Amino acid sequence: MAARGLFLSFEGIDGAGKSTHIDALADAFRAAGRQVTLTREPGGTPLAEKVRALALHEPMDALTEALLMFAARRDHLQRVIVPALARGDVVLCDRFTDATFAYQGGGRGFDWQLLSTLELLAQDAVGLEADFVQKPLIQPDLTLWFDVPPAVAAERLAGARVPDKFESQPVAFFDAVRAGYARRAEGQPERFARIDADQPREAVATAVRAALVDRGIL
Ligand SMILES: Nc1ncnc2c1ncn2[C@@H]1O[C@H](COP(=O)(O)OP(=O)(O)OP(=O)(O)O)[C@@H](O)[C@H]1O
Ligand SMILES: Cc1cn([C@H]2C[C@H](O)[C@@H](COP(=O)(O)O)O2)c(=O)[nH]c1=O
Secondary structure, three states: OOOOOEEEEEEOOOOOOHHHHHHHHHHHHHHOOOOEEEEEOOOOOHHHHHHHHHHHHOOOOHHHHHHHHHHHHHHHHHHHHHHHHHHOOEEEEEOOHHHHHHHHHHHOOOOHHHHHHHHHHHOEOOOOOOOOOOOOEOOOOEEEEEEOOHHHHHHHHOOOOOOOOOOOOOHHHHHHHHHHHHHHHHHOOOOEEEEEOOOOHHHHHHHHHHHHHHOOOO
């Protein structure tokens, strides 16, 4: 029988350094004999990648942004995440729903309760052919939150690439996004592992591994 699927998400403000560590983790899981599905949000399917292009580059209000994120997520769950978990894969997802709470909720000030309602709708296991899912709401098993002061992240991103709509926001926006992540982590402490990302890459990599080893995941 295939090993039970494992769903890990990676979160943090832009430039926190999460993408830097995802490939190395994928290699570690493969070395342990696991199949890995690497994916991201918004995105991960042809439809959701189209939504990504719109959401990251077109101006729109916070409700439109939130609805697009959840629509893309539903497609991503149906076509990629749920089938991968059913196969027993380790799913490594660069951002998931906590990003919607942090960016649209914290950063843009959109109603937290309404986001919770949308989360229940979009991540409802019913209709996703997910008989293996015990809980009605599909959530990551563990979320690694790369926490870093916005000024540090901005310095890392400066000149690295042409900034998108979110990356062009001022530090105050990212202070609010960071507070959104903190609120989410406080509400679901068993699902979150906070990684101090304001350290050299090697120290962050050690902290990531320790978080997984401590929970018996690696
Ligand atoms: N610990 C670190 N110290 C210094 N620089 C770092 C560290 N980790 C990553 N970087 C650099 O910071 C930049 C952003 O890193 P990365 O792309 O991994 O962040 P990210 O969280 O995935 O960002 P985004 O969400 O915007 O894609 C890259 O240039 C990367 O090389
Ligand atoms: C899932 C999700 C993402 N965002 C924002 C966060 C980032 O600024 C971009 C994605 O870019 P990345 O380079 O892949 O990190 O989108 C958001 O606002 N809401 C969401 O739900």
